Amino acid sequence: MKYYSTNKQAPLANLQEAVVKGLAPDKGLYMPEEIKELPQSFFDSIADMSFQKIAYTVAKAFFGDDIENNTLKEIVYDTLNFDTPVVHVADNIYSLELFHGPTLAFKDVGGRFMARLLSYFIKKQGQKDVKVLVATSGDTGSAVANGFLGVDGIHVYVLYPKGKVSHIQESQFTTLGQNITALEVDGTFDDCQALVKKAFLDQKLTSKLNLTSANSINVARFLPQSLYYFYAYAQLAKLGKAKNVVFSVPSGNFGNITAGLIAKKMGLPIKRFIAANNSNNIFFEFLQTNEYNPRPSIQTIANAMDVGDPSNFARVMDLYKNSLDEIKKDISSKWYTDEAIKEVVKDTYNKTNYLLDPHGACGYQALVEDLKKDEIGIFLETAHPAKFTETVEDIIKEPVSIPERLQAFMKGEKLSIELSKEFDDFKNFLLS
Ligand SMILES: *Cc1c(COP(=O)(O)O)cnc(C)c1O
Numbered sequence: 427m428k429y430y431s432t433n434k435q436a437p438l439a440n441l442q443e444a445v446v447k448g449l450a451p452d453k454g455l456y457m458p459e460e461i462k463e464l465p466q467s468f469f470d471s472i473a474d475m476s477f478q479k480i481a482y483t484v485a486k487a488f489f490g491d492d493i494e495n496n497t498l499k500e501i502v503y504d505t506l507n508f509d510t511p512v513v514h515v516a517d518n519i520y521s522l523e524l525f526h527g528p529t530l531a532f533k534d535v536g537g538r539f540m541a542r543l544l545s546y547f548i549k550k551q552g553q554k555d556v557k558v559l560v561a562t563s564g565d566t567g568s569a570v571a572n573g574f575l576g577v578d579g580i581h582v583y584v585l586y587p588k589g590k591v592s593h594i595q596e597s598q599f600t601t602l603g604q605n606i607t608a609l610e611v612d613g614t615f616d617d618c619q620a621l622v623k624k625a626f627l628d629q630k631l632t633s634k635l636n637l638t639s640a641n642s643i644n645v646a647r648f649l650p651q652s653l654y655y656f657y658a659y660a661q662l663a664k665l666g667k668a669k670n671v672v673f674s675v676p677s678g679n680f681g682n683i684t685a686g687l688i689a690k691k692m693g694l695p696i697k698r699f700i701a702a703n704n705s706n707n708i709f710f711e712f713l714q715t716n717e718y719n720p721r722p723s724i725q726t727i728a729n730a731m732d733v734g735d736p737s738n739f740a741r742v743m744d745l746y747k748n749s750l751d752e753i754k755k756d757i758s759s760k761w762y763t764d765e766a767i768k769e770v771v772k773d774t775y776n777k778t779n780y781l782l783d784p785h786g787a788c789g790y791q792a793l794v795e796d797l798k799k800d801e802i803g804i805f806l807e808t809a810h811p812a813k814f815t816e817t818v819e820d821i822i823k824e825p826v827s828i829p830e831r832l833q834a835f836m837k838g839e840k841l842s843i844e845l846s847k848e849f850d851d852f853k854n855f856l857l858s
Contacts, residue, residue, distance in 0.1 A: 427440075427441060427458055427459060427460060427488065427489070427491050427492060428440060428458075428459045429443075429444040429456040429457060429458055429645060430456070430457055430459055431451075431452050431454030431455065431456060431457075432450075432454040432455045432456075432457060432740040432744045433450065433452040433453060433454030433740075434452075434454070435452035435454070436450040436451045436452040436454060438459070439456060440492065441489060441492040441493075441645070442550075442551075444456040444644075445540070445543060445544055445644060445645060445646045446544070446547060446556075446638050447626075447638065448626065448638050448639030448640070448641070448643060449623065449626050449639060449643055453623075453627065454740065455643050455738065455740050455741055456645050457645075457745075458488060458645070458649070461688055461691045461692060462487040462488075462692065463691075463692055463693040464483070464484070464487060464692050464693050466693075469693065469694075469695070472656065472659065472660040472663060473660050473663035473664040473668075474664075475660060477506055477509065477510065477653075477654075477657045478502060478503050478506055480653070480656050480657050480660060481506050481650075481653040481654075481656070481657065482498070482499050482502045482503070484652060484653055484656055484689075484692070485501075485502050485650065485653065486498065487692065489543075489649075497546060501539065501542045501543060502539075502653075504538075504542060505535065505538040505539045505542060505650065506653070508526045508527045508528075509526050510522060510523060510526065510535075510654045510657060510658070511523050511526070511661070512658055512661040512662060512665075512804065513780075515774070515778055515780045515790065516774075516778055516794070518667075518802050518803055519790065519793050519794070519797070519803045519804075519805070520662065520667075520802070520804045520805075521780065521786065521790070521804070521805060521807045522658045522805065522806050522807060524654060524806055524808055524809075525783075525807060525808070525809050525810035525813075527569075528831065529565070529568040529569050529572050529598050530809060530810035530812070530813055530829065530831070530832060531565035531568070531569060531808060531809040531810070531813065532565075532651070532682065532806065532808045532809070533565045533566050533568075533569035533570070533647075534572075534573070536569070536642065536646075536647035536648065536650050536681075537566070537569030537570040537572070537573040537640070537647065538569070539646060539647065539650040540570070540573065540640055540644060540646035540647045540650075541573030541577060542573075543646045544556075544558070544574075544580070544638065544646065545574075545577050545578075545579075545580065548579055548580065549579075553636060554579045555579065555581070555635075555636055556579055556581070556636045556637075556638060557580075557635055557637050557638070557856070558570070558574060558580055558581070558582045558583065558640045559585070559625055559626075559637060559639050559640070560582065560583070560584050560585065560622070560639065560640040560641055561585045561615065561618035561619040561621070561641060562584055562585065562591070562599070562615070562618070563586075563590075563591070563615040563678060563729055563730045563731070563732055563733065564586075564591040564595040564729050564813075565730045565808075565813070566640075566641065566642070567584040567591075567595075567598070567608070568595060568599045568835075570582060570584070570640040570647075571584055571599040571602055571608075572598070574605065574606070574640075575602055575604060575606060576604055576605065577605065581605045581606075581607065582605060582606045582607070582640070583607050583609055583856075584599045584609065585609045585611050585618040585621055585622060585845075585852075586608065586609070586611065586615075586618060587611055587613055587614050587615050587617065587618055588610045588612050588613075588844070590725060590732070591729060592729065592813060592814050592815070592816065592817070593816070593836075594812070594814075594815060594828075594835070594836060595813060596840070597836045597838060597840065598835045600838075600841055600842045601835060601838025601839060601840060601841065602838070603841060607843065608841065608843070609842065609843050609844075609845050609852075610844045610845065611845050611846070611847055612844065612846050612847055613846075613847030614722065614723055614725075615723055615733065616722060616734050616735060618847075619641070619735075620847075621847065621849060621852045622639060624849050624852075625637060625849075625852065626639065628849075630853070630857075631853060631856060631857070635857075641679070641737065642679050642681030642682075642737065642738060643681075643737050643738070647681070648681050648684065648685060648738070648741075649685065649688070650685075651681065651682055651685030652685040652688050652689040652692070655673065655685070655686050655689040655694060655696070656694055658804055659671060659696070662802060662804065667802050668695070668802070669800070669802060670697045670798075670800050670801040670802060671695065671696050671801070671802050671803075671804060672696075672698050672699070672793065672796075672797060672802065672803045672804070673686050673696055673698075673699050673700070673804055673805075673806070674699070674789040674790070674796075674803060674805040674806070675699060675700070675701060675789060675806050676702045676703075676728070676785040676786060676788045676789040676805070676808050677702060677703055677709070677736070678703075678730055678731035678732065678733040678736065679733050679736045679737045679738055680709070680736040680737075680738035680739055680741075680742060681737075681738045682808070683699060683738075683742075683757070684742055684745070686699055687699065687742065687745055687756065687757075688745070690756070697801065698755075698756055699756055699757045699758075700757070700758050700759065700760055700789075700792045700793070700796055701757055701759045701760075702759075702760050702761070702762070702788035702789040702791070702792040702805070703731060703760070703761040703762070703788065704726040704727075704728040704732070704761065704762060704763075704764070704767065704784075704788060705724050705726055705762075705763055705764070706723050706724055706726070706734055706761075707759075707761035708720060708721065708734060708735070708736065709736065709739070709759050710759040710760070710761045712739075713750070713753070713754060713757075713758070713759050716750045718739065720734055721734045721735075722734050723735075726764050726767075726784075727764045727767060727768070727784045727814070727817050728764075728767060728784040728785045728787070729784075730785055730808070730809065731785055731788070742757075758796065760788070760791070760792035760795065760796060761788070762787070762788050762791060766791070767784050767787050767788060767791075768821045770788075770790065771783075771784065771787045771818065771822065772821050772822055774787070774790060775822050781811045781826070782807070782811065783807065783808070783809045783811040783813065783814055784818070785808045785809055786805060786806070786811075789805030789807070789808075790805045793805055810832070811826055812826050812827065812828045812829060812832055813832070843855070
């Protein structure tokens with residue numbers, strides 16, 4: 427399979443080039459040249475298939491030409507060694523719990539898949555000293571860092587905004603040591619993302635260093651996120667509830683929702699999507715006005731969605747050939763202030779006993795407000811509420827129990843290097 431750039435000014439790349447480069451040389455995002463539809467027989471039997479088996483079938487449609495079957499199967503089975511269960515929350519509303527992986531957020535899926543695929547390519551090429559750059563608003567850093575921890579030949583640099591991620595999130599990528607370096611940037615997430623993007627456009631850096639990116643712009647992180655949409659559908663089908671399915675996706679950089687759009691293109695019978703946002707409502711405004719006005723992100727309690735210029739917006743536009751009308755047929759948008767998010771977490775906990783995290787709360791509430799009578803809603807619960815202990819405890823006025831694998835991170839010692847948001851500081855650091 428070949429990958430083209432959304433800016434259409436770069437040569438086609440094969441999978442290996444797209445994964446190693448991350449961003450295309452014309453600053454566009456790579457897209458698969460072909461999105462294969464899966465046969466009806468697959469959908470007829472999906473309700474009785476395991477997550478791993480479903481995932482392997484879907485992954486073959488993307489990666490089957492580029493990786494031998496056995497290796498791909500190993501990568502898929504090893505990546506998805508945890509469950510993503512669908513849980514009933516309220517009338518016709520289900521939670522797709524994506525937080526049962528090692529760092530308790532959905533980014534484990536893409537992070538683990540990418541780490542395995544990249545190591546495979548690097549070994550094949552006999553490369554050494556590959557530097558993975560990743561900007562994080564909270565959860566990416568931990569998923570990517572834990573995915574790559576201890577992998578030979580790869581060093582991961584996690585850039586995160588100082589003071590703007592939760593204590594637990596921070597502990598998940600600053601305490602690891604080994605081949606993981608945490609860079610604490612005096613700025614916002616957008617500043618971190620800009621530093622990473624600039625690094626790939628810098629002649630001196632790209633000629634001297636083997637750089638790659640592990641943000642959701644990378645196809646190896648982005649595409650595997652389609653896998654759990656299929657499995658979620660399978661679980662609803664098993665319950666006899668797979669009619670007029672609406673996915674509500676808490677969105678920041680729009681990687682997760684775009685993976686869902688691709689699943690739909692592959693034939694998964696999804697009726698429509700809702701992009702659920704916090705006060706960073708650029709996409710909502712775009713749907714209203716057909717104008718895309720990126721702006722600096724606003725800090726919220728759903729901090730992993732504090733994005734003012736969603737990088738995967740380019741992919742959404744590309745999938746729908748820049749047509750607002752076509753986009754609106756498939757996607758609507760809802761957004762919530764911090765106050766609204768707090769109300770939702772509290773109310774839902776009191777009424778249903780289901781504890782939402784601040785991100786999932788946006789997804790859930792969008793369904794509560796928007797679901798039609800004949801629809802089944804499923805929201806992506808993108809992180810475990812305990813990742814935001816202080817915020818959630820403050821809302822429900824009760825202690826939140828912290829899963830053991832989270833507690834283990836909190837015992838480690840914080841190791842981080844402070845940087846300004848000036849590109850030259852970052853550049854000098856990488857070169858030193
Ligand atoms: C990253 C993240 C999001 C946003 O996902 P995108 O793919 O960037 O839209 C939502 N919720 C949580 C908990 C996250 O970590």
